[in-house]
Amino acid sequence: MAKKHTITTIKAAKNKEKLVMVTAYDALFAKLFAPYVDMILVGDSLNMIFAGSPDTLSATMEQMIYHTQAVCAGAPESFIVFDMPYGSYTNKKSALKNAIRVYKETTADAIKLEGGTEKASIIEHLVENGIAVMGHIGLQPQSVRSEGGYKVVRDAKKLLQDAKALEKAGVFAIVLEGTEAHIAKEVAKSVDIPVIGIGAGVDVDGQVLVWSDMLGFFEDFKPKFVKKYLDGATLVKKAVSQYAKEVKEGKFPTKDYSY
Ligand code: KIV
Numbered sequence: 001m002a003k004k005h006t007i008t009t010i011k012a013a014k015n016k017e018k019l020v021m022v023t024a025y026d027a028l029f030a031k032l033f034a035p036y037v038d039m040i041l042v043g044d045s046l047n048m049i050f051a052g053s054p055d056t057l058s059a060t061m062e063q064m065i066y067h068t069q070a071v072c073a074g075a076p077e078s079f080i081v082f083d084m085p086y087g088s089y090t091n092k093k094s095a096l097k098n099a100i101r102v103y104k105e106t107t108a109d110a111i112k113l114e115g116g117t118e119k120a121s122i123i124e125h126l127v128e129n130g131i132a133v134m135g136h137i138g139l140q141p142q143s144v145r146s147e148g149g150y151k152v153v154r155d156a157k158k159l160l161q162d163a164k165a166l167e168k169a170g171v172f173a174i175v176l177e178g179t180e181a182h183i184a185k186e187v188a189k190s191v192d193i194p195v196i197g198i199g200a201g202v203d204v205d206g207q208v209l210v211w212s213d214m215l216g217f218f219e220d221f222k223p224k225f226v227k228k229y230l231d232g233a234t235l236v237k238k239a240v241s242q243y244a245k246e247v248k249e250g251k252f253p254t255k256d257y258s259y
Helices: 007-012 027-036 061-074 092-105 117-128 141-147 156-169 181-190 232-248
Strands: 019-023 039-042 079-083 110-114 133-138 173-177 195-198 206-209
Touching (some): 027 061, 061 079, 061 092, 092 117, 110 117, 110 141, 133 156, 156 173, 173 181, 181 195
Parallel strands (some): 039 079, 079 110, 110 133, 133 173
């Protein structure tokens, strides 16, 4: 079956329809999310959520490819975006080599990379070579150590310059993370491609959330922008404690669950 979206339909959604993106790291959840979302992002946030690392910086190409293959298998009709890990796109040559690897080893439709004006020439090189690129500006989690934390970005002039530079370089959409809603609105208005917000208010062209935040599984901290659509952690704890209790008490399995 044909994929629901292409970069053409995603670009055409601007000013017509809000775009919905969510992260997924495995086939099981990708399959559950696929019918309801426009795009699935295999975010390098998996390095924190799935692998338990303190930040995204140690994610590798191998790790991202493994998880993207799983997501592609679970959601073959979805538009899937591969998040380029830290260090995989520091120059044109390595960026293209790694992006080609993504297309050869997975069926992901596009890659995403963090950075504004300073990454424009690398993005242009990727696009010239047939790679679909999604940008990511504003709060950039891969800069957490150099920035000394996750900080809301308030430099409107720089964000507008970055968005323009990325659009000129050929990205088909931009993730805008962690900025004030009124600035995000201006950024979205300044370009003709969709701006997908995360912690960027409602006046953008779509939203992305990390799945485990959205479903309430991640308990370590809750950023202001996260809405929990499910209290996943509480439900899981309740279910697992009930299972453990029934096993200990010899109440599971009953005849219904035995051969
Ligand atoms: O890695 C990720 O999940 C992301 C989102 C926060 C946009 O980049």
